[in-house]
Amino acid sequence: MRIGVLTTSYPRWAEDSAGCFVHGLNRWLLRRGHQVAVVAAGEDGKRASNPELLDGVLVQRVSSTLFFHGGAPDELAHGGLAAKMAALRFSSTQLLQALRVLHDCDALIAHWLVPCGVTAALVAAGRPVVAIAHSSDIHLLRRLRAEAVVRALSRRARLCYTSASLQVPGAPGVVVPMGLQTAAFTPKPGERAAARKALGLQQPTLLVLSRLVPVKGLDVLLRALAQLPEVQLQLAGTGPLAAELQALSQQLGLQARVHFLGEVHGEQKRQLLHGCDALVLPSRVLPDGRTDSAPLAVMEALAAGCPVIASAIGGLPQLVQGAGLLVPPDDVQSLQDALQRVREPTWRHQCQQQALLLAPQLDWETLGPRLLGPQLMG
Numbered sequence: 001m002r003i004g005v006l007t008t009s010y011p012r013w014a015e016d017s018a019g020c021f022v023h024g025l026n027r028w029l030l031r032r033g034h035q036v037a038v039v040a041a042g043e044d045g046k047r048a049s050n051p052e053l054l055d056g057v058l059v060q061r062v063s064s065t066l067f068f069h070g071g072a073p074d075e076l077a078h079g080g081l082a083a084k085m086a087a088l089r090f091s092s093t094q095l096l097q098a099l100r101v102l103h104d105c106d107a108l109i110a111h112w113l114v115p116c117g118v119t120a121a122l123v124a125a126g127r128p129v130v131a132i133a134h135s136s137d138i139h140l141l142r143r144l145r146a147e148a149v150v151r152a153l154s155r156r157a158r159l160c161y162t163s164a165s166l167q168v169p170g171a172p173g174v175v176v177p178m179g180l181q182t183a184a185f186t187p188k189p190g191e192r193a194a195a196r197k198a199l200g201l202q203q204p205t206l207l208v209l210s211r212l213v214p215v216k217g218l219d220v221l222l223r224a225l226a227q228l229p230e231v232q233l234q235l236a237g238t239g240p241l242a243a244e245l246q247a248l249s250q251q252l253g254l255q256a257r258v259h260f261l262g263e264v265h266g267e268q269k270r271q272l273l274h275g276c277d278a279l280v281l282p283s284r285v286l287p288d289g290r291t292d293s294a295p296l297a298v299m300e301a302l303a304a305g306c307p308v309i310a311s312a313i314g315g316l317p318q319l320v321q322g323a324g325l326l327v328p329p330d331d332v333q334s335l336q337d338a339l340q341r342v343r344e345p346t347w348r349h350q351c352q353q354q355a356l357l358l359a360p361q362l363d364w365e366t367l368g369p370r371l372l373g374p375q376l377m378g
Contacts, residue, residue, distance in 0.1 A: 163315025
């Protein structure tokens with residue numbers, strides 16, 4: 001089967017983190033013998049006239065300045081008329097490219113209900129459509145009081161929510177998080193000790209794998225860490241709050257214990273997941289209602305057998321399931337109390353074992369058929 005994919009965010013190079021879960025699903029489809037063609041945003045206004053190949057996936061780029069760095073919701077909220085015009089240009093151009101590039105596809109998958117789900121419904125012409133709600137799309141429609149768009153799509157497509165917290169009344173759909181290839185993170189015997197030695201870790205060490213944006217609540221983490229003088233933090237990620245978080249780290253006297261790594265990939269990421277004592281994601285709910293749905297970093301940590309300490313919001317409780325701790329968002333004291341558990345070997349071991357038990361449920365071999373349904377999976 002030839003499958004067409006419409007998305008906003010998509011990797012711009014092999015190890016780019018932008019939309020990497022979309023690419024992960026596409027690679028799984030390739031392994032199952034399907035052909036995959038993608039229409040996705042290009043990098044910051046650069047126009048690509050010809051499709052490119054990324055790991056065997058055909059990708060047609062559409063010029064856009066909205067979907068990298070801080071992300072489209074922040075751009076639309078703060079970018080004024082120029083951002084809204086850019087969104088209209090992207091939507092119309094993506095529709096035209098979908099008609100041109102995906103005309104011979106047997107089925108369509110759309111990531112983010114707006115604009116891609118709407119575009120897929122418009123060009124489907126009777127073909128099966130899977131429309132996937134990730135988070136920012138649902139929160140945007142709620143803010144605009146336009147949930148009717150979701151209800152209309154549920155009548156034209158197989159609707160998938162990546163978290164139960166995203167469900168819209170009157171718009172039935174399956175709840176399935178994005179997956180990953182868990183074998184890429186499964187620890188080998190002795191790998192944890194080797195990773196700690198290679199990283200030079202002797203004290204309890206926390207890990208962040210995240211975009212540096214307000215919804216991640218990383219300022220709360222730094223304030224909690226300030227009261228735990230023996231705990232280190234490896235902070236991997238990039239984003240618009242990088243300078244602000246570095247300044248806060250210095251203000252709190254954490255510069256010797258908080259290590260800003262920038263974006264990490266491949267073996268470096270794997271080493272961090274196996275060497276650190278817990279992944280931390282203290283996400284918050286933003287004033288416009290946005291929060292985390294089912295972050296890929298949490299699933300990568302579980303696949304690596306790494307305990308997770310996260311906020312009890314969005315899809316995080318459904319993911320963690322005893323493989324770590326859940327705390328209220330924006331609560332420095334509760335987070336500080338949870339972080340102290342990383343010093344307890346028995347707690348770490350129990351969480352590691354639970355994480356590895358949960359991991360098979362997160363693999364694409366399990367989630368892919370549930371997400372795409374019988375029409376696409378046969």
